[in-house]
Amino acid sequence: MNKSLLASLHFLGVSHHGQSQQVRGQYALGDEEHGELLSSFSASGKFQGILVISTCNRTEVIFDGGSQALALQILTDYFQTGSGTISDHFVALDGWQVVRHLFRLTSGLDSMVMGDIQIASQIKESIRRSTDAGQLSPLLSKLCQGSFKAGKRVRAETGISNGAASVAYTALLMAKEYFGTLRDCSALVVGTGDMGRDVVYNLMSKGLNRLTVMNRTESTGRAYAELINGHYMPLTELPGEIDKHDIIITCTAAGKILIDENMVPDSDAKQLFLDLSVPANIGAAVHERKNVVRVDIDTIQNHLDKSMVARTGEVPQAEAIISEEMLAFQYRQILDMASPSIVQLREEYELIRQEELARAVEDMDPALLPVLEQLSQRLVKRLAVMPIEILCGQAEKSTLAMEEYLDASLN
DSSP states (O other): OOGGGGTTEEEEEEETTTOOHHHHHHTOOOHHHHHHHHHHHHHTSOEEEEEEEEETTEEEEEEEESOHHHHHHHHHHHHTOOHHHHHHHSEEEETHHHHHHHHHHHHTSSSSSTTOSHHHHHHHHHHHHHHHTTOOOHHHHHHHHHHHHHHHHHHHHSOTTSSOOSHHHHHHHHHHHHHSOOTTOEEEEEOOOHHHHHHHHHHHHTTOOEEEEEOSSHHHHHHHHHHTTOEEOOGGGHHHHGGGOSEEEEOOOOOSOSBOGGGSOOOSSOEEEEEOOSSOSBOGGGGGSTTEEEEEHHHHHTSOOTHHHHHHHHHHHHHHHHHHHHHHHHHHHHHHHHHHHHHHHHHHHHHHHHHHHHHHTTTSOGGGHHHHHHHHHHHHHHHHHHHHHHHHHHHHHHHHHHHHHHHHHHO
16 A cells, blocks of 8 residues: 555544543634634744544544644643643544545444535535635545545445435434424524534434524524524523423533523423533533433434434445545545656656657658657557556555555455
8 A cells, every 4th residue: 555645644533432512512613713723823924734524422623734733722721721631532543544434434423323415515614714725735635535435425326325314314203202292392592503504304204393593693594593583582581481491402612501591490390401512502400300301412322213223224335335435535645645756757758769860761751741740649658558557566566455444444
C-alpha cells in the first residue's frame, strides 16, 4: 500500500463510539462554534484543507496537511481543556484509516442508528462551510466525492437503510409505542435544529393534533411555525407550557438544562420528553415524575426497530462495497499523482521526435516525409503508453497491499 499518497491526511474525532453523551456534550458545536473552530484551524496557516463534521453524536476534524500535534493544540485551546483530556477523548487516524472512516460514515455504517441517511446531508453542509471558507483542498474534495459514491452504492445495492434509518424516525416509533396513536397528541418543540425538524415531520405525518414551537430567535421560530402550521411562543413561556403538551421535544445548542423535574408536575396524563440535544436540555430526574418518560440520544440507541436485525445482515456486503470504492479511490490517486509527469514526458517525446525527424529528412526524398511523420508519431504514442502501463502495474501491486490492510482492519 502506497502510504505516501495520503501522508498529509489526518483525523481527530470524538463520537458515540466509546464516549458518553456527557463527554460528547463538552465538544458539541452549534453553527457559530462550527465556524469558529474552522477559523481556528485556518488561522494557523499550516493546513491545506479542513473539514469539520459536527452532529449530535460526533465532533470530528479531517485535515489535509499540518500535524496531529498542532491539531490537538488547536482543539485544546478552543475547548479550554488540558491536552491530556483531548488526547483521551479524541481518536486519531491517518491516511487510509481516514478514507475508510469517511466512506463508512457516509454509507451509514458508523452512525448511531445503522443506515442513518441523515448523516450524508450533514456532511454536505460541512463541505459547504469549508468551501465557503476556502478550506476544501483538492485532496479533501476528492475524498468527499469518493465517500458519496461509496454511500450511494451501499444504499442502492444493500438493504442497510431499509426501515427506520434515522434517530428521528426511531424517536417516532418510540412515541407511537408509548401513546398508541398520535392523532390526539400535541407537541411542544423547543429549538429548530435539523434533527428536531425531522422528528416533527415524522410526527405530523402520523396525524399530530397540535404543535407549538419555541426558539431563542423569534424570527426563526415564527418562520418555522408558519411553515409547519404550528403556533409560535417565546421561550420565556416554557415553564407554563410543559403540562399542556403530550410530547416535549428539545433540539437546541443551548448547552444547558432547560427543563428540570421542578417544571414537570405529577399527572395522570402520559407525557413523553424527547431530548435530542447534546449537551442535554432535559434533566434526568424528569423521568421520576408520574407517567413521564424521558428519552435522550443514548436511550434511542437502545430502542432500535426490528429492521436493525436485517440491516446487520447487510453489513458484510456494505463493507465489501466500501473496500471496492477505497481501491478505486487509491487507483485514481495514483494516476492523478502521476498525470503531470506523464504529460511532461509526452511533451519531451514530441520535441525529440520533431528534432530527429528534421535531421532525417535533410538528405531524403521529400516524398517520404509523410511516411516518416506517421511512423514517428506512432512510435511516440507507443512509448507514451508504457509509463501508464507501468503505473497500472504498480497500482495493482499497491491494490494487493490495500486489500491486506482492509482484511486486517475488518478482523
